[in-house]
Amino acid sequence: MLSWATGAPEAPPECAFLNARAAELLERARQAKGNDFQFDRLASATDNLLRAGDRIFSARKFERVDENERRDAALLLQKCYFRVEQAEYFAGISGEKESKQYVALARSLYQQARTAYDNRQYDRARMLGEASSLVVMALENIAHAALKIPDPPVIK
Amino acid sequence: MLWPAPASFRIQAAIIAAASLAVVALAVFLVRNVISTTEGTLQAEARQICLAACQKLQIEYEDRLNLGGDAFYSLPLDAQDLSLKGVSLTVLRNFTSIEGGIYLTSQDRVMGYADPSNPAAVAPEPQSPEMGFIRSLAGRAIEAERMISRTEPWGVGAAVPAQSGGAVIWTLRRIPVGRDPLAETGRGWLAALVLSTLLGMIGIVSIWYMLSRGVADIRRGLHRLEDDFTYRFPMIPGDFGQIAMAINGMAERRMSLEAELRRQDRLAALGKVVSGVAHEIRNPLNSMKLTLQLLDRRLKKGMPVAHEIQESLHEIDRLDMILGRLLAFGRPSMMNRQVQNLAPIMDQAIRMVQDAVRQKGIRLVALGLRDNPTADVDGPQIVQVLINLLLNAIDASPASGTVRIEAQRRDDTIRILISDEGPGIPEESRPHVFDAYFTTKPNGMGLGLAVSREIVANHGGTLDFETGPAGTSFILLLPIDRSRPL
Numbered sequence: 001m002l003s004w005a006t007g008a009p010e011a012p013p014e015c016a017f018l019n020a021r022a023a024e025l026l027e028r029a030r031q032a033k034g035n036d037f038q039f040d041r042l043a044s045a046t047d048n049l050l051r052a053g054d055r056i057f058s059a060r061k062f063e064r065v066d067e068n069e070r071r072d073a074a075l076l077l078q079k080c081y082f083r084v085e086q087a088e089y090f091a092g093i094s095g096e097k098e099s100k101q102y103v104a105l106a107r108s109l110y111q112q113a114r115t116a117y118d119n120r121q122y123d124r125a126r127m128l129g130e131a132s133s134l135v136v137m138a139l140e141n142i143a144h145a146a147l148k149i150p151d152p153p154v155i156k
Numbered sequence: 157m158l159w160p161a162p163a164s165f166r167i168q169a170a171i172i173a174a175a176s177l178a179v180v181a182l183a184v185f186l187v188r189n190v191i192s193t194t195e196g197t198l199q200a201e202a203r204q205i206c207l208a209a210c211q212k213l214q215i216e217y218e219d220r221l222n223l224g225g226d227a228f229y230s231l232p233l234d235a236q237d238l239s240l241k242g243v244s245l246t247v248l249r250n251f252t253s254i255e256g257g258i259y260l261t262s263q264d265r266v267m268g269y270a271d272p273s274n275p276a277a278v279a280p281e282p283q284s285p286e287m288g289f290i291r292s293l294a295g296r297a298i299e300a301e302r303m304i305s306r307t308e309p310w311g312v313g314a315a316v317p318a319q320s321g322g323a324v325i326w327t328l329r330r331i332p333v334g335r336d337p338l339a340e341t342g343r344g345w346l347a348a349l350v351l352s353t354l355l356g357m358i359g360i361v362s363i364w365y366m367l368s369r370g371v372a373d374i375r376r377g378l379h380r381l382e383d384d385f386t387y388r389f390p391m392i393p394g395d396f397g398q399i400a401m402a403i404n405g406m407a408e409r410r411m412s413l414e415a416e417l418r419r420q421d422r423l424a425a426l427g428k429v430v431s432g433v434a435h436e437i438r439n440p441l442n443s444m445k446l447t448l449q450l451l452d453r454r455l456k457k458g459m460p461v462a463h464e465i466q467e468s469l470h471e472i473d474r475l476d477m478i479l480g481r482l483l484a485f486g487r488p489s490m491m492n493r494q495v496q497n498l499a500p501i502m503d504q505a506i507r508m509v510q511d512a513v514r515q516k517g518i519r520l521v522a523l524g525l526r527d528n529p530t531a532d533v534d535g536p537q538i539v540q541v542l543i544n545l546l547l548n549a550i551d552a553s554p555a556s557g558t559v560r561i562e563a564q565r566r567d568d569t570i571r572i573l574i575s576d577e578g579p580g581i582p583e584e585s586r587p588h589v590f591d592a593y594f595t596t597k598p599n600g601m602g603l604g605l606a607v608s609r610e611i612v613a614n615h616g617g618t619l620d621f622e623t624g625p626a627g628t629s630f631i632l633l634l635p636i637d638r639s640r641p642l
Contacts, residue, residue: 037232044227079219085249086242093238137223140242144235 240268256327552578616641
């Protein structure tokens with residue numbers, strides 16, 4: 001079990017939301033055992049959220065300035081921004097009650113990443129950017145799970 | 157001459173109408189040219205934007221595929237479509253009026269279709285023109301572009317192959333012609349031009365109609381005028397009204413002239429009648445005169461009837477004189493002209509009026525007789541003229557006044573002036589002085605001056621007068637040579 005997910009007192013506030021959503025999605029995946037596709041998508045979304053929390057937790061450790069990471073961080077933030085732009089679309093079709101919170105969290109993480117980048121904390125920026133993209137990915141997977149896709153025929 | 161004669165206004169109107177139509181045709185051509193140029197510009201711009209959108213989509217699709225790792229291809233197509241649509245929406249949102257997606261050539265299917273300007277839009281149907289367009293794009297070279305169709309709404313598209321192969325990324329911009337502001341402006345100008353030309357042609361037709369109607373009115377009025385000369389054109393507005401008024405004026409003048417001619421004809425006829433009457437009654441009067449003379453001789457022996465007989469004879473003489481004048485007026489004069497000295501003629505006339513001069517107690521002064529003026533004249537007729545003029549002068553002169561007769565030679569003309577010291581001719585009578593039967597004397601016939609003027613005119617001369625409060629002067633001008641009348 002990830003350390004931040006255990007409710008350690010030093011965990012960032014975003015982690016509580018991610019932890020709660022991950023637990024909920026895991027429960028929904030368990031309930032969707034009969035639908036392989038839905039199970040797979042919800043499990044992936046759970047994994048995305050947990051990995052996002054891990055990135056946020058890890059980001060706190062990176063406060064150093066390393067100019068060599070600047071270019072990679074910039075490229076990652078570009079892609080991150082593009083993914084955050086898609087968040088609303090996926091949230092709109094996901095049917096999630098907390099969809100707005102997912103979008104807000106993705107944007108907030110991107111903003112934090114951008115601030116870290118401006119502070120030349122490129123490792124931290126990369127971690128927060130990845131967390132932002134993972135939240136959007138989770139939304140995308142939840143949106144996939146909302147699709148009514150029949151299982152492939154069973155080969156006898 | 158380049159321009160037809162003014163009379164052929166129909167040809168002019170036809171030429172103007174043809175020129176107007178030519179202007180419209182030229183305008184249509186120009187506007188179409190402008191629209192075509194505008195369309196070309198829009199197409200070029202659309203092609204550029206579509207290609208840029210394609211290239212951006214190509215990059216982002218690849219990123220998305222790599223982001224998902226190998227899991228993306230294991231997803232069902234619907235899930236893939238959803239993920240790609242998220243990419244398409246985000247990319248195409250940055251391009252105005254662009255729709256697009258990815259075309260899977262092996263499955264003839266569009267994936268990730270998005271149209272940010274129309275969120276409700278769905279992927280093109282397999283039988284739609286757009287799908288045909290996408291297929292066509294996919295079948296062409298690496299970077300392709302073409303129009304969907306020339307019918308509205310038409311569009312421009314671009315396509316590039318997906319890096320992963322087996323698919324083509326395509327974009328499309330629809331450009332409804334009717335929404336193009338430049339084209340609308342062009343159509344507006346065209347409409348305005350056509351409208352103004354139509355108004356111009358209506359004006360031409362109106363002018364044509366008014367000219368035709370005006371000419372027809374004038375022609376109809378002239379036909380009526382031929383049948384009824386008392387007809388007058390009614391008031392017609394415009395230029396044709398001025399023509400009609402001019403024709404009315406001409407008709408009035410012609411009627412006045414005809415009236416004058418008729419009056420003169422009546423006078424001539426009257427003269428003939430008077431001549432006939434005078435001729436018929438002259439002989440009896442002569443017989444009466446002879447009888448009364450015989451009676452007078454017999455009664456001289458003692459019967460006291462002489463006075464009455466003398467009176468009768470006097471009246472008969474007067475009747476005879478009147479008839480003589482009537483005859484002179486009505487009869488065409490037979491001229492017997494010869495070059496002669498005018499002094500004896502003037503002297504004879506002066507002797508003939510001596511009785512009247514004595515009775516009135518005035519003085520008669522003759523001047524210029526010693527110069528022996530000569531002219532080619534009928535002597536007796538000129539004597540008659542001079543007697544008439546002298547008697548009038550004597551009548552007009554006050555007691556103890558002076559009447560002058562003066563002859564002068566001026567170049568080829570003899571000028572004889574007869575003047576009195578009378579009160580002058582009243583202004584209202586002056587225009588009628590030479591009219592026949594016009595007189596202000598109680599016992600006058602009104603023929604003296606009329607006959608005199610006719611005689612002078614037959615000599616090629618003139619007779620005129622000057623009058624005022626100090627007296628009247630009659631001026632007789634006679635040519636010396638008959639071959640050179642005045």
